Structure formats: C-alpha cells, structure tokens
Amino acid sequence: MRTSIATVCLSGTLEEKIHACAEAGFDGIEIFEQDLLVSPRSPEQIRMLADELGLSLDLYQPFRDFEGVTEDLLEANLYRAEAKFKLMNLLGIGTVLLCTNVATATIDDDELAAAQLQRLADLAARYSVRIAYEALAWGKYVNDFEHAWRIADLVDRPNFGTCLDSFHILSRNWDPSGIEKIPAEKIFFVQLADAPRMSMDVLSWSRHHRVFPGEGDFALAQFMGHLVRAGYNGPVSLEIFNDIFRQTDEKRTAVDAMRSLIWLEEQTHLHLQDTEGPGFSYPMELATLPKVDDPTGFNFTEVKAEHTGAVQELLYQLGFGYAGRHRTKPVQLWTQGQARVVINEQQARNLEPSIAALGFDVENPVVAASRAVQLKAQPVPRQSQADEEVLQAVSAPDSTEVFLCEASADGTAAWTREFTPESGAPEHAAGDPTAELITRVDHVNLSQPWQHYDEAVLFYESTLSLARQPSTEVPSPLGLVRSQVMRTEDRGIRLALNVAPMALEHPTAASSYPAHVAFACTDLIAVARRALARGLDFLPVPANYYADLQARFRLDEQLLDTLQRYNLLYDRDEDGEFLHFYTATVGNVFFEVVERRGGYDGYGAPNTPVRLAAQYERSRREQD
Structure with missing residues (x-):
C-alpha cells in the first residue's frame, strides 16, 4: 500500500513538514496550498527538496468553487485554474484536488456542471494535469460521492476522475459499498480520516475533530475493503484537520500518522481475509505485521x-x-x-x-x-x-x-x-x-x-x-x-x-x-x-x-x-x-x-x- 499525507495535518513550516514526513517513512505527500503560499522557498526548491528526501508530490489541493456558475464567473475560474496548473508543473505534481462547489454555485444542473468541468479538464490536459473531483459533505448541490462520480462520468475525459474521502462519505452515513461500482482507473486519489462520533454540524466536525485511523469511530477497514475490491492501487493519503495536531511537534505527529496507516493496512488485510477468504488477490498489496496473541x-x-x-x-x-x-x-x-x-x-x-x-x-x-x-x-x-x-x-x-x-x-x-x-x-x-x-x-x-x-x-x-x-x-x-x-x-x-x-x-x-x-x-x-x-x-x-x-x-x-x-x-x-x-x-x-x-x-x-x-x-x- 502506497502511503501519503497532506501537509495540513502537521504543524510547522512546509520544509519542516516535508522532513517530518520523510523521517516517518511516508512514500509521498499532498501539498496544501496555504503551506506553499507562505513558504519562502520557490516551487522548484520544494520539488528538489522532496526529491532529495525520496518523497513523491502526489496532489495539489484544494481548488474550490468552480462548477455550477454563470459564464462570467466560469471564465474567471478558468483563468484562476490555469495559474494553478502552471504552478503544478513547476512543482512536478500531476493531480489537483477539485472540491464540489460550496460558495459560488447558483445553477443546480448536472449537465451544465459536466460541460463546465469538461472545459476545465481540456485546459488541464494542456498541462498534463489530472483532476480528482471530490464531493464535500457540505457541497451546495453535490455532497455525496456517487453524485460526484455521476458528474465525472458525464465529463468523460481521461484526465478527469474522482477523489474519495472517508470523512465526507462516512460522516453522512453514505453506504461506501458504492465505491466498488466506480472503475478503478477513475478513482484518481483516496484520502482517509477517522473521527469520533459527534452531534454537530458536519463542517465544524470536519474542520476540528478529524483524527488518524484507529483513533476515532469510523469503520475504516471496511471502507478500505471496498477500495481494494474496486481495484484501486493508488496512494492512500491522510487528510486530517485537527486543532491539536496543528499545535504539536510535527515529527511526533507524522510518526503517529504513519503508525495509523500501518495498523489500518493490517486491519484491512484481516477484514478481507474474513470476507474473501485467505487466498484473495487484488492489485493493492497489503502488508501484515507479526501476529501476536493478546496479553494475558x-x-x-x-x-x-x-x-x-x-x-x-x-x-x-x-x-x-x-x-x-x-x-x-x-x-x-x-x-x-x-x-x-x-x-x-x-x-x-x-x-x-x-x-x-x-x-x-x-x-x-x-x-x-x-x-x-x-x-x-x-x-x-x-x-x-x-x-x-x-x-x-x-x-x-x-x-x-x-x-x-x-x-x-x-x-x-x-x-x-x-x-x-x-x-x-x-x-x-x-x-x-x-x-x-x-x-x-x-x-x-x-x-x-x-x-x-x-x-x-x-x-x-x-x-x-x-x-x-x-x-x-x-x-x-x-x-x-x-x-x-x-x-x-x-x-x-x-x-x-x-x-x-x-x-x-x-x-x-x-x-x-x-x-x-x-x-x-x-x-x-x-x-x-x-x-x-x-x-x-x-x-x-x-x-x-x-x-x-x-x-x-x-x-x-x-x-x-x-x-x-x-x-x-x-x-x-x-x-x-x-x-x-x-x-x-x-x-x-x-x-x-x-x-x-x-x-x-x-x-x-x-x-x-x-x-x-x-x-x-x-x-x-x-x-x-
């Protein structure tokens, strides 16, 4: 299983975060836009640093509020997007996360949204960029992953797919089994977050109370099981918004994050072994840990x-x-x-x-x-x-x-x-x-x-x-x-x-x-x-x-x-x-x-x- 983590999970500067992720053993990272904007290093220097430390740059995120808008606003959004695609080329990042529109959408029309997203995908193709379309749980018109996939299917461009985020799916109690109906080649990226069950609005819950796998109440091994059965074999990344994690030592938090993915990888293997039998085989290889009995x-x-x-x-x-x-x-x-x-x-x-x-x-x-x-x-x-x-x-x-x-x-x-x-x-x-x-x-x-x-x-x-x-x-x-x-x-x-x-x-x-x-x-x-x-x-x-x-x-x-x-x-x-x-x-x-x-x-x-x-x-x- 290929591991990744969003820089938003950690405290510190972008450079400190990159070093912490490398020391913890991650394969790659997502660059959160705000971390880059406040960094004194150029995009080329960030790319070089990641290369030196053996980290791939897997995703640039987030790009917000694009589709379901008037033509005038669409032109402005395309201009904004092209600037980001040029920046991504400097960073050497091939995939951008596009969140479903929350703030500026005024037209609830899937056909129109797909047509506008086609124009975005065609522009991205000129820069060899892929677009991973993610349904935010509080999206204005699109807020569930199956709806986002239907729109992505309508876009019908090879560089346009979907991003699946466990928090946005499980926080709304959507049935994750629908993941298995999405073609594996169209799942461009996967983000994971656990969370304690809470009675509050989903936006506040997401922004302050996400935790690493194993530290909350979500059934993430079962979620991962659906991804594996779908044939997904890309990065499995952590995207955790948590007030405490952003205040603590970045190296320690990165180790905790890596531990959570190692543990989840084993739990996913055990879950599939129970449901599929010991001889299951899928593109994603899942490592296991030494098996030990419970302490007595x-x-x-x-x-x-x-x-x-x-x-x-x-x-x-x-x-x-x-x-x-x-x-x-x-x-x-x-x-x-x-x-x-x-x-x-x-x-x-x-x-x-x-x-x-x-x-x-x-x-x-x-x-x-x-x-x-x-x-x-x-x-x-x-x-x-x-x-x-x-x-x-x-x-x-x-x-x-x-x-x-x-x-x-x-x-x-x-x-x-x-x-x-x-x-x-x-x-x-x-x-x-x-x-x-x-x-x-x-x-x-x-x-x-x-x-x-x-x-x-x-x-x-x-x-x-x-x-x-x-x-x-x-x-x-x-x-x-x-x-x-x-x-x-x-x-x-x-x-x-x-x-x-x-x-x-x-x-x-x-x-x-x-x-x-x-x-x-x-x-x-x-x-x-x-x-x-x-x-x-x-x-x-x-x-x-x-x-x-x-x-x-x-x-x-x-x-x-x-x-x-x-x-x-x-x-x-x-x-x-x-x-x-x-x-x-x-x-x-x-x-x-x-x-x-x-x-x-x-x-x-x-x-x-x-x-x-x-x-x-x-x-x-x-x-x-």
Missing part, C-alpha cells in the same frame, strides 16, 4: 523516585512483602499474590514517585516487540548483565516504558530471581504470607497529556491489541476529566487513559490528576482493617457521600457503618457489587484496592468525582 495479564508495575520510603510504607500497609533488592541495580521488588511492584531509584534524581513502567505478560516477547517497533514504537535501551533476563521494552507516547514479558503457566516471572533479600532491608519489609488478600493488579490508570491522548489510544490498540471501550467524562474541581478504558477481551488487562483539563498552570493541577495502580483483593474490608492497623492514611470520603449512598442503595446499616469507618466506597449494578478504597497520593502516584463481587465489570465511575474532589482538597491544603 500485568507482569509488574514500576514506580520510580529519588526517595522511595513513602511508597515502601504504602505497600507495607497494604500487605505487600519485600522480596529483595536487585543484585546489580538500586531497584526493589515488593509482592503480594500475583501483584508485583518494582521500586526503581536509578536515574531518579529530583523525581517524585510516579509510574515509570508497566510489564505485560505476552506469549512471545520478541515477536511482540518486533510488532511494536514496526508500528513505530521506540525501543527502550536497557543494560543487562550476562546472567540477567533480557527484557523487551518500548516507550509509550507518555514515556511510560512498556515491557513485554514472557507469560508463565504458574504465574512466576523469571526476572524475579535477580532480586535477593538482604540484611539492609527497609524498615517495613515484612509481609504477611498467611494473609495475601491482594491477588493481582486489577487495572492501571494513567494520566495522559491532552495533546497526545489520541496517539496513546492508537498506540495501545495497535501494539497490544487492547480494545477501546466507550469513553466517559467525570467532573472534577478543575473541569471535566475524559477517561478511555482499553482492555483485552478476557479483562486480563484493563488500562484506563485519563485526560485531565488543560489547567496545568493551576498550582494543584499536577497533584490532582496522578496515576494509580488498582489491586484486586478477596476481602476489601479485611485489607482495610489491616491497612488501618498499620497506619495507612486513607483518602478521606465526605459524610455527604454516605448519605447519598444509603438513599440510592438502602444498604444494611452495619455495612454502611463499616464503609464509612474505613473510608470505603461502594457501587452496585445488575451484575454485582464493587467495593474499593484509595490511599493518599505520594508524589504523582497512589494506590487503589478493589473487590469485585458477582459479575460487576466497571470501575466505580459514580465514585470518581468523590475521589477527584478529595484529592483536590488535600492538594489545596498542602499548597497553603
């Missing part, structure tokens, strides 16, 4: 900090036992059941406690790492001694290190042999092996920078096959927090990605949205009693919460009293019950303990505003 569980979580005493105390209070110190590194291991927490002090000068790494159990770590690297993930360099486990790791968009660990049938991890108890163990080192109430990691919640949230969703979806669940928004004292849960089908991995409000200049913002690890247990009340006896500082829950809880659920008075005494939270649905509590925050991390009863599958979402408000209040007091 969390192997470990890692907290990094310069001073780790507070984290050690929290783990001790929750019943974790000290399993030893690494024999060559300033790293500790704490365990309870199948839950492992690594405390890392290396290269942590001035670093407050924070989640630095997550380990995932996978069937074949080397293959899983190879897949991640092919999806543009950056490998994490790691020094190992000759007798130490070689662990595969890549960096997530928020810089969390993702370790791909070999799953073992008995739940052990080979790397733990590198940790040995020592005489200089921490003060709170003794666990309670007779009462391992915590069994495993239930879920991890990571706070994401607002500008890289969509990138993070695609990263975990493509590299680890975590499926997106419907996103939710919960109120906090500083605004709405958007939460996106990613998980495996069997719920062995549950990863929540949270985007905090853009209030980073607020003095309490950083400490009000820390990340956390949630541990599953068999008896939450017993864990709370033990933790209280060991001095745990629970996150306080206001009395108003318990009054409302009783009004909603009519709990047994003894249970309600117990919940309030230990600052425990409660939720219930038709499938079961959920009990949980939070520790105080240390640096940028805190812990949660949860007990799922019956088939409860959620995360206590109604309780999240209580937690956010309590964390904000505590942080505010500490600032005073």
Whole structure:
C-alpha cells in the first residue's frame, strides 16, 4: 500500500513538514496550498527538496468553487485554474484536488456542471494535469460521492476522475459499498480520516475533530475493503484537520500518522481475509505485521523516585512483602499474590514517585516487540548483565516504558530471581504470607497529556491489541476529566487513559490528576482493617457521600457503618457489587484496592468525582 499525507495535518513550516514526513517513512505527500503560499522557498526548491528526501508530490489541493456558475464567473475560474496548473508543473505534481462547489454555485444542473468541468479538464490536459473531483459533505448541490462520480462520468475525459474521502462519505452515513461500482482507473486519489462520533454540524466536525485511523469511530477497514475490491492501487493519503495536531511537534505527529496507516493496512488485510477468504488477490498489496496473541495479564508495575520510603510504607500497609533488592541495580521488588511492584531509584534524581513502567505478560516477547517497533514504537535501551533476563521494552507516547514479558503457566516471572533479600532491608519489609488478600493488579490508570491522548489510544490498540471501550467524562474541581478504558477481551488487562483539563498552570493541577495502580483483593474490608492497623492514611470520603449512598442503595446499616469507618466506597449494578478504597497520593502516584463481587465489570465511575474532589482538597491544603 502506497502511503501519503497532506501537509495540513502537521504543524510547522512546509520544509519542516516535508522532513517530518520523510523521517516517518511516508512514500509521498499532498501539498496544501496555504503551506506553499507562505513558504519562502520557490516551487522548484520544494520539488528538489522532496526529491532529495525520496518523497513523491502526489496532489495539489484544494481548488474550490468552480462548477455550477454563470459564464462570467466560469471564465474567471478558468483563468484562476490555469495559474494553478502552471504552478503544478513547476512543482512536478500531476493531480489537483477539485472540491464540489460550496460558495459560488447558483445553477443546480448536472449537465451544465459536466460541460463546465469538461472545459476545465481540456485546459488541464494542456498541462498534463489530472483532476480528482471530490464531493464535500457540505457541497451546495453535490455532497455525496456517487453524485460526484455521476458528474465525472458525464465529463468523460481521461484526465478527469474522482477523489474519495472517508470523512465526507462516512460522516453522512453514505453506504461506501458504492465505491466498488466506480472503475478503478477513475478513482484518481483516496484520502482517509477517522473521527469520533459527534452531534454537530458536519463542517465544524470536519474542520476540528478529524483524527488518524484507529483513533476515532469510523469503520475504516471496511471502507478500505471496498477500495481494494474496486481495484484501486493508488496512494492512500491522510487528510486530517485537527486543532491539536496543528499545535504539536510535527515529527511526533507524522510518526503517529504513519503508525495509523500501518495498523489500518493490517486491519484491512484481516477484514478481507474474513470476507474473501485467505487466498484473495487484488492489485493493492497489503502488508501484515507479526501476529501476536493478546496479553494475558500485568507482569509488574514500576514506580520510580529519588526517595522511595513513602511508597515502601504504602505497600507495607497494604500487605505487600519485600522480596529483595536487585543484585546489580538500586531497584526493589515488593509482592503480594500475583501483584508485583518494582521500586526503581536509578536515574531518579529530583523525581517524585510516579509510574515509570508497566510489564505485560505476552506469549512471545520478541515477536511482540518486533510488532511494536514496526508500528513505530521506540525501543527502550536497557543494560543487562550476562546472567540477567533480557527484557523487551518500548516507550509509550507518555514515556511510560512498556515491557513485554514472557507469560508463565504458574504465574512466576523469571526476572524475579535477580532480586535477593538482604540484611539492609527497609524498615517495613515484612509481609504477611498467611494473609495475601491482594491477588493481582486489577487495572492501571494513567494520566495522559491532552495533546497526545489520541496517539496513546492508537498506540495501545495497535501494539497490544487492547480494545477501546466507550469513553466517559467525570467532573472534577478543575473541569471535566475524559477517561478511555482499553482492555483485552478476557479483562486480563484493563488500562484506563485519563485526560485531565488543560489547567496545568493551576498550582494543584499536577497533584490532582496522578496515576494509580488498582489491586484486586478477596476481602476489601479485611485489607482495610489491616491497612488501618498499620497506619495507612486513607483518602478521606465526605459524610455527604454516605448519605447519598444509603438513599440510592438502602444498604444494611452495619455495612454502611463499616464503609464509612474505613473510608470505603461502594457501587452496585445488575451484575454485582464493587467495593474499593484509595490511599493518599505520594508524589504523582497512589494506590487503589478493589473487590469485585458477582459479575460487576466497571470501575466505580459514580465514585470518581468523590475521589477527584478529595484529592483536590488535600492538594489545596498542602499548597497553603
């Protein structure tokens, strides 16, 4: 599959965008007219730069508001078009994108439109230019791709065809199967965009909320399937209008864009394999990635900090036992059941406690790492001694290190042999092996920078096959927090990605949205009693919460009293019950303990505003 991207997707100057696209591995680019107009480089210099970097210039766009006009306006439009065709010859671009008329059309007549477009095509032919006619979803008279194709068919010129844009088709819920009725040689260009489903006018939706494939809700693999079956074999290009992408580093955005096309190429192949059978054959060749099974569980979580005493105390209070110190590194291991927490002090000068790494159990770590690297993930360099486990790791968009660990049938991890108890163990080192109430990691919640949230969703979806669940928004004292849960089908991995409000200049913002690890247990009340006896500082829950809880659920008075005494939270649905509590925050991390009863599958979402408000209040007091 030949890849391309419109320069409008990226921030920076045209030159910076071209370099970023080349470094990300694209085959070609579309030149967005505004990017060229503000560039100090001549068209010839832009063409030379692209040649030097191995990029083809696939499309010049957009040319707007041509057809369905009066004769006087048509003459002016032809004059304008000829100037663009001359410019395209200087750039070495052979195809121009012509959008259906939005602003100046006054005559709703397909025959007239086709006749006027014939004159444009004949003029373009003198400059060896092809015209790709695209139906804008908000076009005045032509706003669907099949209507645009009927007009293109009436034009009947070899250099006049159509451009298909997934956003304009899928945003209006047009049936994309009609693509297969268009002759492949008349599909001159294809542009892709994903988007979240939203209730708003389509123009605003298009101009501000497009995202890369895999980051929205459109069925793009099925869309691509229709293109492949139609016989299309030209560039597959990204055209993304997104306010955030235009503000972030162009190199990083280009990598995210390329990852989305690599992922979509694989998804299209799998879709066609399901619908056509394994022996399907079409002109467009679709590459695949190394196949890996879903991760089966969390192997470990890692907290990094310069001073780790507070984290050690929290783990001790929750019943974790000290399993030893690494024999060559300033790293500790704490365990309870199948839950492992690594405390890392290396290269942590001035670093407050924070989640630095997550380990995932996978069937074949080397293959899983190879897949991640092919999806543009950056490998994490790691020094190992000759007798130490070689662990595969890549960096997530928020810089969390993702370790791909070999799953073992008995739940052990080979790397733990590198940790040995020592005489200089921490003060709170003794666990309670007779009462391992915590069994495993239930879920991890990571706070994401607002500008890289969509990138993070695609990263975990493509590299680890975590499926997106419907996103939710919960109120906090500083605004709405958007939460996106990613998980495996069997719920062995549950990863929540949270985007905090853009209030980073607020003095309490950083400490009000820390990340956390949630541990599953068999008896939450017993864990709370033990933790209280060991001095745990629970996150306080206001009395108003318990009054409302009783009004909603009519709990047994003894249970309600117990919940309030230990600052425990409660939720219930038709499938079961959920009990949980939070520790105080240390640096940028805190812990949660949860007990799922019956088939409860959620995360206590109604309780999240209580937690956010309590964390904000505590942080505010500490600032005073």
